[in-house]
Amino acid sequence: MKRVHFAPTLLDAQLAADALSSLGIDSRILNANAAGALGELPFMQAQPEVWVDDDTQETWAREVLAGLLNALPKAEKRCPQCGESNPGNFLSCWQCGNALPD
Ligand SMILES: [Zn+2]
Known part of the structure; x- marks a missing residue:
């Protein structure tokens, strides 16, 4: 598992994961339930994160998200x-x- 994206909102994370999955890159969203804890946790820890399952797809996934x-x-x-x-x-x-x- 490699983290490829910090998302500002859960929907952002979902859209990023959808874009990856449409290309056949399996990913998962971590911290999906942390948004309600914002204010109690340091900001970076509460942000949804997108991780790819296959480490060898990390670079590809980053390029897709950058694009x-x-x-x-x-x-x-x-x-x-x-x-x-x-x-x-x-x-x-x-x-x-x-x-x-858009
Ligand atoms: Zn609004």
Whole structure:
């Protein structure tokens, strides 16, 4: 198992895992249940993480995710649901978890 991605939200982690699985890379999300503990745990420990099962796919998985994130606009995105401003590389709103538009 190799960690390939820190996700800002669980939905981000899920989208990343879906992108990997669509290419045949088996991955799993750790810390998926930690979001509710945010504030009690150091931030980095509470973030969802995407891990690949097969260590030999680590580099490939990182390239896939880098491509996925770089393909997104860098400008801030405003959440259509709650109106919060999000960094352009976020796939989902950090505040309410709603999926952000491309
Ligand atoms: Zn929102």
